[in-house]
Amino acid sequence: MSPRVAIVGGSGYVGGELLRLLLFHPEVEVSQVTSRKYLGRYVHQVHPNLRAISDLRFKSPDEVEACDILFLALPHGEMAREFDRWAGLATTIIDCSADFRLRDPNAYKRWYKRDHEAPEMLSRFVYGLPERHRAELAQTRYASGVGCNAVAVTLALAPLAEAGLLETATIEIKVGSSEGGSLANDASHHPERSGAVRVYSPSGHRHLAEVEQELGSLPIHLTVTAIEMVRGVHLTAHCFLRSGSRLLEEKDVWALYREAYAKEPFVRLVASRTGLYRYPEPKLLIGTNYCDIGFALEQGSEVLVVMAALDNLMKGAAGSAVQSMNVMLGWDETTGLTFPGLHPV
Ligand SMILES: NC(=O)c1ccc[n+]([C@@H]2O[C@H](COP(=O)([O-])OP(=O)(O)OC[C@H]3O[C@@H](n4cnc5c(N)ncnc54)[C@H](OP(=O)(O)O)[C@@H]3O)[C@@H](O)[C@H]2O)c1
Numbered sequence: 001m002s003p004r005v006a007i008v009g010g011s012g013y014v015g016g017e018l019l020r021l022l023l024f025h026p027e028v029e030v031s032q033v034t035s036r037k038y039l040g041r042y043v044h045q046v047h048p049n050l051r052a053i054s055d056l057r058f059k060s061p062d063e064v065e066a067c068d069i070l071f072l073a074l075p076h077g078e079m080a081r082e083f084d085r086w087a088g089l090a091t092t093i094i095d096c097s098a099d100f101r102l103r104d105p106n107a108y109k110r111w112y113k114r115d116h117e118a119p120e121m122l123s124r125f126v127y128g129l130p131e132r133h134r135a136e137l138a139q140t141r142y143a144s145g146v147g148c149n150a151v152a153v154t155l156a157l158a159p160l161a162e163a164g165l166l167e168t169a170t171i172e173i174k175v176g177s178s179e180g181g182s183l184a185n186d187a188s189h190h191p192e193r194s195g196a197v198r199v200y201s202p203s204g205h206r207h208l209a210e211v212e213q214e215l216g217s218l219p220i221h222l223t224v225t226a227i228e229m230v231r232g233v234h235l236t237a238h239c240f241l242r243s244g245s246r247l248l249e250e251k252d253v254w255a256l257y258r259e260a261y262a263k264e265p266f267v268r269l270v271a272s273r274t275g276l277y278r279y280p281e282p283k284l285l286i287g288t289n290y291c292d293i294g295f296a297l298e299q300g301s302e303v304l305v306v307m308a309a310l311d312n313l314m315k316g317a318a319g320s321a322v323q324s325m326n327v328m329l330g331w332d333e334t335t336g337l338t339f340p341g342l343h344p345v
Contacts (some may be wrong), residue, residue: 003035003068003329004031011035011183014073014145016047020260023054024337025270025322027329028069030054031223064089069329070097071321073145075239076112083118091326094144094321100125101210107161111209128324130333131155132214137327148211148226148316149173152235155267155291155335159260161215165245165301166342171237174281176229179312192264232282233316235308243302250297253304257293265334266268266315266323270294280309287311288341289319 007020009015010033022030033043036056043058044051070090072079074299080099081087087093102108105119116122120289126136128143129151137143153171160166177193187200201224208222220237246252254269261267271294272278280292291310298305310316319337326333 002027002029003092004029005069005071005246006030006032006034006064006067007071007073008034008064008086009073009096010043011038011046011058011182013178013313014317015071018071018073018096018321019050019054019056019315020048021041021318021322021336022071023050027331027335030056031067032056032059032064032070034059036060041115054191066090068092069094070236071325073318075076077114077117080117080121083121085294086274092141092325094128094143094145094325094328095125095132096317096321098145098147100142100144101127101147101150102128104213106327107209107213109207120241122163126324127210127278128320129154129212129214130320130323130327131261131267132158132326137324138330140328143321143324143328145317146320147207148157148179148310148312149175149205149222149235150207150214151221151291151307151316151320152233152310153207153211153237155295156237156306157211157220157239158215158217158234159256160239160241160304160306161218162260163250163256165241165256167240167242168177169221169237169306171221171222171235173221173224173236174227174229174232174234175224175233175312177226178231179226179310179316196226196227200226200236206290230281231286231311231313232281233308233310234280235306237306237308239304239306241302241304245302253295253297257295261293266290266319266337268292271296279307282311283308284341284343284345285311285314286310286341286345287314288339289314289337290341291315 037231069092270292294307
């Protein structure tokens with residue numbers, strides 16, 4: 001019998017992506033999915049792309065029964081608040097919220113401005129980004145999700161940071177509206193959101209906490225701007241390299257990034273001299289689990305422009321969560337994640 005999966009928070013955007021991926025995953029069976037608001041309704045009534053795909057109906061989070069793998073896609077704080085209950089339901093848990101991304105309770109308090117409700121459990125969770133924690137994920141039963149912007153920054157800068165080449169970086173990230181979740185608010189009202197170029201985090205974005213945990217304390221400056229896009233994260237980082245850096249030509253940059261990512265199934269290097277799609281572009285990644293990374297060296301300076309793109313609901317959330325599950329359960333890491341995207345789109 002296939003392992004039974006439950007998705008808590010299945011009516012949300014990340015929950016919907018988990019459903020889409022897991023219903024087609026050959027190793028698991030989705031047996032429960034929750035929503036309070038849509039209790040008793042068929043999942044396709046909320047996720048219309050799943051019409052005729054599944055006859056599952058939403059159940060209450062209070063009625064979730066024991067299963068093998070539990071995915072949680074709840075607002076921040078909810079999982080930690082009831083940790084014991086959720087932990088009692090399954091041996092394998094993947095929590096997509098920010099509750100268990102940081103290992104240090106003090107860092108959690110500093111960035112999230114509140115005490116953690118299950119601080120003793122923080123060290124039990126592995127950060128669910130297989131590109132950085134594959135070996136630990138293979139040994140754990142508890143994985144956290146990832147912050148979508150954090151994934152873009154971490155994967156884009158890791159080769160430079162780890163080679164000790166990064167002096168400082170100024171990063172601009174542009175994001176789509178689905179990053180804010182499915183709950184409507186004043187800012188998501190169509191006349192206010194449509195066509196917006198709205199800086200919503202000029203500095204101090206919480207995802208920097210994850211980057212700091214991954215890459216150490218770096219002098220990087222991040223601004224996040226909401227633009228006219230539903231899915232997608234697009235990063236442009238002006239990386240000021242250490243003086244005398246050995247990255248004098250683009251072939252050196254290629255060598256550095258190839259060494260880091262040649263074996264990664266979901267990280268692609270995109271830096272072509274010709275064509276329309278010379279650098280990473282989020283629209284080509286809709287529904288895929290790829291993070292595309294590109295770069296261009298500014299001639300005559302020690303500035304490297306690094307670009308990255310991903311789908312916030314996929315590599316930035318549900319895709320990385322399913323990839324982590326594959327690693328945790330010993331399945332081929334790409335299982336259920338091979339959709340190549342669409343073109344034109
Ligand atoms: N959106 C992104 O791009 C993204 C990327 C990475 C990580 N994440 C993280 O993933 C999580 C889910 O994000 P999302 O965008 O999918 O949010 P969302 O669209 O608002 O979905 C939240 C889900 O949680 C359920 N829920 C809310 N409060 C609950 C409670 N107290 N008890 C039980 N269920 C509750 C909601 O359904 P009902 O109200 O019907 O029960 C809904 O299914 C968040 O922690 C978010 O930070 C999101």
